[in-house]
Ligand SMILES: Cc1cc2nc3c(=O)[nH]c(=O)nc-3n(C[C@H](O)[C@H](O)[C@H](O)COP(=O)(O)OP(=O)(O)OC[C@H]3O[C@@H](n4cnc5c(N)ncnc54)[C@H](O)[C@@H]3O)c2cc1C
């Protein structure tokens with residue numbers, strides 16, 4: 001095959017090598033606009049695992065690369081003058097220039113022609129006189145641009161500015177992150193050694209700090225001098241160096257996240273950064289480029305046609321690219337929002353940084369550096385007021401709100417059971433909640449319990465509006481207090497426009513077949529075209545419903561509930577005021593956020609006035625309507641939380657969605673936790689995270705990173721009432737309290753767990 005490779009970066013060179021290794025008869029030419037040793041950047045990070053993969057593809061170049069590798073295990077974080085080191089991270093690095101020179105040598109040895117100082121603005125002439133053309137021409141790929149209508153690139157230019165510098169200062173003991181507060185805002189550096197004499201030193205900052213420093217108007221030399229002053233304490237008198245001399249301008253750039261809908265067109269295929277990029281903070285761009293080069297060479301030899309090879313290449317590599325890009329997005333967003341975390345204690349800040357991409361979990365950190373993690377866990381326990389046994393996982397740290405003391409941070413999230421009769425809880429509710437209370441969680445919620453018959457979602461919903469309801473709930477609360485150390489919270493709410501609908505396991509949110517009751521809302525916006533048109537509330541309605549909330553709160557207080565939550569999420573009555581999607585009011589209860597929040601806050605104030613002062617009140621909100629700027633966004637949710645905080649709400653239960661049938665949620669593990677993180681760390685109000693959190697590992701990492709104060713699990717508690725007790729078994733924690741009659745069962749589980757662990761070690 002006659003092959004033209006456009007671009008002699010890691011992707012282009014390694015592809016050429018991989019092709020030639022598979023068939024020496026290929027006639028391959030690599031075209032590069034720069035001179036052979038004229039490259040930008042300093043070191044690149046790879047992993048030992050990546051190198052093993054490369055050795056299987058071409059042992060010669062892998063051995064050469066290995067010879068120059070710098071290895072390090074530690075990550076150091078310098079923040080607020082404290083240098084925190086954790087170990088076990090296992091990186092290796094090599095100079096970018098060194099890597100390219102080795103690959104060039106290997107390519108020449110294999111008989112590949114390298115043509116330097118050859119600028120290729122358009123791949124088309126090559127496509128007509130070669131069998132195969134590879135667009136490996138980097139982030140700003142001219143090949144991609146030429147066929148932009150086919151490749152349909154999605155280029156997301158990220159917020160931070162960065163410049164890739166080098167230094168002779170040694171960072172050979174650890175991959176080092178340095179955060180410096182300057183007169184113009186925070187600046188940070190990612191520094192790592194890649195050769196005995198040289199380290200990479202990437203300086204990054206927000207666009208605002210960059211503008212305030214005036215970097216845009218500086219020459220490259222002036223920028224470097226400013227960075228040297230900013231990081232002087234860490235440079236030991238060494239200079240910062242730029243090797244981007246062949247690039248125009250100051251060399252500061254914004255990272256573009258590239259993803260293309262297609263990677264091939266006719267006989268042209270995109271490779272490396274040209275097709276997909278991964279942010280440098282997870283150090284995987286070169287790995288991605290090299291591994292994609294191997295895959296493409298493989299398929300070009302295993303498949304019967306170019307088309308078939310390209311198809312397999314795209315489908316096989318796209319998953320890997322999306323996985324890495326998702327981790328990279330978490331990581332780069334962490335840096336973009338870093339100012340949110342800079343006030344955290346250095347231990348928590350460090351933990352948050354290490355787990356930022358969500359690729360490293362709590363237990364994963366324990367494997368890497370058990371001692372460091374034990375220290376961080378102990379810090380968390382002490383800060384939570386536990387001085388007895390500080391060697392416990394974060395989920396087993398106590399938490400206090402007003403006089404309410406929780407023994408741990410696990411919460412059974414509210415879940416409607418649809419088993420009530422005329423609003424009255426039945427034996428089902430007693431058995432169901434009693435079991436969850438015995439299951440070890442710190443706090444158990446009862447389901448959304450409605451303040452009036454019309455405020456019910458379905459005919460099966462529970463209420464707190466009749467004397468018999470109070471009697472039934474009090475029986476449960478008394479049992480929980482007498483027999484367990486779990487605390488119990490009542491969630492009260494009004495269904496609003498989603499009322500008069502079917503049971504959860506029937507057609508959820510659809511009107512009843514018969515016996516519908518009239519519904520009301522902030523405005524006359526129905527939940528869906530099939531649902532009833534709600535009547536917009538007038539002042540009398542608002543006062544009546546507010547008083548119903550108060551009456552329910554008084555009943556809940558008499559029942560002895562330890563905490564109260566007002567449900568202002570998921571499209572129900574109070575939520576219908578908050579979200580602009582359903583609030584069309586022209587009075588002082590519609591329009592601005594302050595107006596939309598006015599009624600929910602009036603309800604809160606009235607409830608707070610009758611709820612015992614020593615007990616906390618929470619509000620559950622939908623922190624994202626999942627419809628973009630038209631609805632509540634995570635940024636607006638921060639403002640909602642600020643209003644709650646100012647009104648005296650003790651904790652914000654951060655849920656999301658269910659406010660519109662137009663919502664397009666992005667699901668995933670812990671998918672709503674970022675909203676809680678943002679609210680907690682931008683406002684300082686305590687938060688609860690909820691949504692697809694199902695492993696002890698998730699709970700521990702959310703808590704230790706400071707993304708929430710409490711963690712709610714709903715569906716996991718339907719499947720396992722004893723989720724917390726079982727999590728303790730899994731984590732080897734023997735300090736949770738089981739109900740006395742169950743001790744024999746506990747001991748058997750502990751023995752079985754120990755046996756499994758011992759067998760695990762022997763294997
Ligand atoms: C600051 C920073 C730090 C990074 N750190 C790491 C790291 O630690 N680990 C890691 O794995 N990755 C890292 N990367 C990413 C890594 O550099 C890229 O992912 C990798 O280089 C991709 O290889 P490539 O061959 O596709 O592109 P490139 O390396 O960009 O190579 C493209 C080549 O094409 C040439 N070219 C472009 N246009 C033309 C043209 N018109 N005509 C001829 N030639 C042309 C360019 O000169 C260049 O040589 C980092 C990136 C940045 C920006």
Ligand SMILES: Cc1cc2nc3c(=O)[nH]c(=O)nc-3n(C[C@H](O)[C@H](O)[C@H](O)COP(=O)(O)O)c2cc1C
Pocket residue numbers: 413414415416417447448491504567620655690691692693712713714715716
């Ligand atoms: C069967 C069921 C009933 C629910 N009922 C309520 C409810 O009454 N009040 C409420 O705020 N959320 C309710 N939710 C939402 C949960 O509390 C929780 O926010 C959601 O299920 C996400 O958590 P998970 O991924 O742990 O299940 C319910 C969820 C389920 C599965």
